[in-house]
Amino acid sequence: MPRHFFEAMLVALLAGLLTVPILGIQIQVEGINVSLEGDPLPVLLAMAAVFMARLLQIPLKAVSGVIRMTRRVPRPTHLPTAYRLILIVLVIVAAAIWPFTASRGAVDIATLALIYVMLGLGLNVVVGFAGLLDLGYVAFYAVGAYGYALLSMHFGLSFWECLPLCVMMAAITGCLLGFPVLRLRGDYLAIVTLGFGEIIRLLLNNLDELTGGPDGIGNIPKPSLFGLEFARRSSIEGGTTFHEFFGLEYSGADTVVFLYLVALVMTLLILYVINRLIRMPVGRAWEALREDEIACRSLGLNPTTIKLSAFGFGASTAGFAGAFFAARQGFINPESFTFIESAIVLAIVVLGGMGSQIGVILAAIALTALPEIARQFAEYRMLIFGLVLVLMMIWRPQGLLPATRPRLELPAPAETL
Amino acid sequence: MLEFFQQVINGLTLGSIYALIAIGYTMVYGIIGMINFAHGEIYMISAYIGLITVTALTVQFGVENVPLILLFTLAASILATSAYGWAIERIAYRPLRSSPRLIPLISAIGMSIFLQNYVQIGQGARDLSMQPLISGGWRFGSDAGFQIYLSYMQVLIAVVTVIFMTALTLFIARSRLGRACRACSQDLTMTNLLGIDTNRVISLTFVLGAALAAVAGVLISLHIGKINPFIGFDAGIKAFTAAVLGGIGSIPGAMLGGIILGLSESFASAYLRTEYKDVVAFSLLVLVLLFRPTGLLGKPEIEKV
Numbered sequence: 001m002p003r004h005f006f007e008a009m010l011v012a013l014l015a016g017l018l019t020v021p022i023l024g025i026q027i028q029v030e031g032i033n034v035s036l037e038g039d040p041l042p043v044l045l046a047m048a049a050v051f052m053a054r055l056l057q058i059p060l061k062a063v064s065g066v067i068r069m070t071r072r073v074p075r076p077t078h079l080p081t082a083y084r085l086i087l088i089v090l091v092i093v094a095a096a097i098w099p100f101t102a103s104r105g106a107v108d109i110a111t112l113a114l115i116y117v118m119l120g121l122g123l124n125v126v127v128g129f130a131g132l133l134d135l136g137y138v139a140f141y142a143v144g145a146y147g148y149a150l151l152s153m154h155f156g157l158s159f160w161e162c163l164p165l166c167v168m169m170a171a172i173t174g175c176l177l178g179f180p181v182l183r184l185r186g187d188y189l190a191i192v193t194l195g196f197g198e199i200i201r202l203l204l205n206n207l208d209e210l211t212g213g214p215d216g217i218g219n220i221p222k223p224s225l226f227g228l229e230f231a232r233r234s235s236i237e238g239g240t241t242f243h244e245f246f247g248l249e250y251s252g253a254d255t256v257v258f259l260y261l262v263a264l265v266m267t268l269l270i271l272y273v274i275n276r277l278i279r280m281p282v283g284r285a286w287e288a289l290r291e292d293e294i295a296c297r298s299l300g301l302n303p304t305t306i307k308l309s310a311f312g313f314g315a316s317t318a319g320f321a322g323a324f325f326a327a328r329q330g331f332i333n334p335e336s337f338t339f340i341e342s343a344i345v346l347a348i349v350v351l352g353g354m355g356s357q358i359g360v361i362l363a364a365i366a367l368t369a370l371p372e373i374a375r376q377f378a379e380y381r382m383l384i385f386g387l388v389l390v391l392m393m394i395w396r397p398q399g400l401l402p403a404t405r406p407r408l409e410l411p412a413p414a415e416t417l
Numbered sequence: 418m419l420e421f422f423q424q425v426i427n428g429l430t431l432g433s434i435y436a437l438i439a440i441g442y443t444m445v446y447g448i449i450g451m452i453n454f455a456h457g458e459i460y461m462i463s464a465y466i467g468l469i470t471v472t473a474l475t476v477q478f479g480v481e482n483v484p485l486i487l488l489f490t491l492a493a494s495i496l497a498t499s500a501y502g503w504a505i506e507r508i509a510y511r512p513l514r515s516s517p518r519l520i521p522l523i524s525a526i527g528m529s530i531f532l533q534n535y536v537q538i539g540q541g542a543r544d545l546s547m548q549p550l551i552s553g554g555w556r557f558g559s560d561a562g563f564q565i566y567l568s569y570m571q572v573l574i575a576v577v578t579v580i581f582m583t584a585l586t587l588f589i590a591r592s593r594l595g596r597a598c599r600a601c602s603q604d605l606t607m608t609n610l611l612g613i614d615t616n617r618v619i620s621l622t623f624v625l626g627a628a629l630a631a632v633a634g635v636l637i638s639l640h641i642g643k644i645n646p647f648i649g650f651d652a653g654i655k656a657f658t659a660a661v662l663g664g665i666g667s668i669p670g671a672m673l674g675g676i677i678l679g680l681s682e683s684f685a686s687a688y689l690r691t692e693y694k695d696v697v698a699f700s701l702l703v704l705v706l707l708f709r710p711t712g713l714l715g716k717p718e719i720e721k722v
Contacts, residue, residue, distance in 0.1 A: 022465060034548070035477075198699065389527025390508070390509045397520045
């Protein structure tokens with residue numbers, strides 16, 4: 001134990017040396033006068049944190065070892081189909097009833113969480129199933145959002161008319177980008193998609209006449225329920241609004257709940273489509289390609305086409321979510337589509353476990369809900385976020401809820417005496 | 418024509434900076450085959466350390482000898498930044514040495530986000546500007562027409578870059594450790610079997626890359642005089658683009674790629690709109706990857722089962 005103690009001391013000392021110039025000395029600028037100000041407290045805090053982390057590493061390792069041991073115990077991975085179905089229906093019903101009982105703020109956050117669930121599920125197909133690292137995922141999200149905003153502004157199309165158009169636009173953008181770059185190796189793909197994400201953002205920022213530049217686009221209409229608007233008064237002459245049609249008192253909360261339900265339906269649709277797709281030959285091919293590209297090629301599968309289908313599908317999901325995002329916010333500008341957004345979606349996929357849909361859903365909900373709960377740590381949110389990504393990769397690269405691959409095992413031979 | 422020369426000067430200055438950062442990417446990639454996404458952040462940290470050292474020397478201690486300040490700042494920044502480079506490798510990448518490619522890349526993205534916010538918490542998110550340490554320059558051309566302006570700082574950037582590039586090339590080509598570096602980039606396992614401490618070589622690569630990024634960070638903060646915690650991201654992608662352009666894994670390639678990227682950006686901002694210089698840089702990357710995936714000086718990688 002004293003050895004660990006000294007080691008931790010040493011590491012803390014190193015951390016102190018490293019953090020002195022950045023945390024310990026502040027540059028003060030007043031007019032043209034620049035001066036330095038020393039403040040030892042943050043350095044000491046950082047040293048203490050590193051010291052504790054280093055000391056705790058040993059017991060933590062022991063604990064994780066125990067957890068790994070217990071996981072060897074066979075657990076019922078597959079519920080009978082009937083139970084599964086009942087469980088799924090129960091969860092959906094609960095999710096649909098919940099907004100009527102919850103507060104308006106909570107429902108609003110849940111809607112946001114559902115947007116991230118959609119994005120996470122879409123990226124999960126690209127990263128988790130097909131194994132293509134896409135760092136510019138937010139570009140397709142932006143295409144969907146701007147697609148809806150512009151179509152509704154210039155052509156007066158409604159949300160429901162725009163939705164398929166946005167999906168198509170995002171899919172086409174994805175294929176156009178994917179076609180040339182998908183022949184590249186994985187790392188290059190990551191950088192090209194990252195560059196592409198930045199290009200889209202720069203274009204949105206600079207094509208002032210079309211996109212409104214940094215000011216963005218406002219007054220984007222919300223979705224309607226079969227033509228019934230959610231507003232105090234109808235925007236079209238002679239139109240009926242939701243509360244007039246049903247003879248209810250107007251309430252702003254209706255809109256929030258309705259948006260949540262729309263998001264829920266959209267999420268379920270995406271889940272359904274993905275679950276069908278991964279059982280189809282194309283879905284199988286995605287996973288096969290991720291495991292071994294050379295084997296796939298030798299079996300006569302065309303890697304480019306398969307990658308393109310995964311990439312295009314991921315892009316169209318982002319476009320789908322993007323259109324909804326624009327409708328929910330009512331206002332979009334390029335600031336919503338920065339790299340950090342791509343990183344958050346990637347983190348959702350990684351934390352949940354690549355290829356695991358339940359994991360991705362839970363991670364998306366956790367990553368949206370946690371910052372809302374821990375508001376006093378808002379300043380440290382991204383710091384912790386980065387740290388969690390690193391630590392997860394070191395300790396649990398397969399994610400919190402790793403995907404269980406369907407596999408067949410021979411029953412253990414009965415012991416003969 | 419004169420404006421063309423002006424853009425060449427600006428492009429070479431910018432290109433030197435990109436080249437210095439790109440070497441860090443290319444060396445790490447050449448040896449362990451990963452993109453050190455946090456390298457741009459290293460450059461940003463070095464710019465902060467440079468600014469702090471300059472301020473400490475001029476304001477706190479009242480040193481007025483410019484070459485002395487410059488030398489001391491470079492030394493301090495290289496030292497501190499190399500330590501960061503070493504620590505990052507030790508914490509975020511070494512435990513992941515044998516994992517699939519995606520894992521260290523994601524860890525690197527996490528590290529990059531962490532460092533960005535760490536500096537933001539320590540030093541604030543606003544722009545910090547500094548007094549130019551070296552001002553003035555030469556003007557060429559008639560007083561009435563277009564004048565070419567070559568500042569002393571730009572000359573300094575070129576000279577310092579050439580010095581460090583030469584030193585690095587000599588180090589890699591002549592020294593024992595340099596030979597070990599080259600051996601590692603050819604075959605890591607085999608080098609290990611031959612009794613070379615590959616972990617040490619990998620650490621050295623990170624330290625060297627960070628040191629060169631530190632030079633770039635100090636030079637750019639003296640040249641432009643404005644830094645914030647977010648400069649690392651852009652510079653990082655650009656420098657990586659430069660590394661890929663020249664052929665990742667190849668050190669002369671990184672230098673060439675940096676210069677080409679710097680020139681194309683400066684022409685783009687002169688003859689198109691300034692905002693489109695990044696678009697040009699990324700389009701260049703996509704085009705090079707399409708027609709020559711190994712980059713200009715890179716060797717094709719043979720795919721083995």
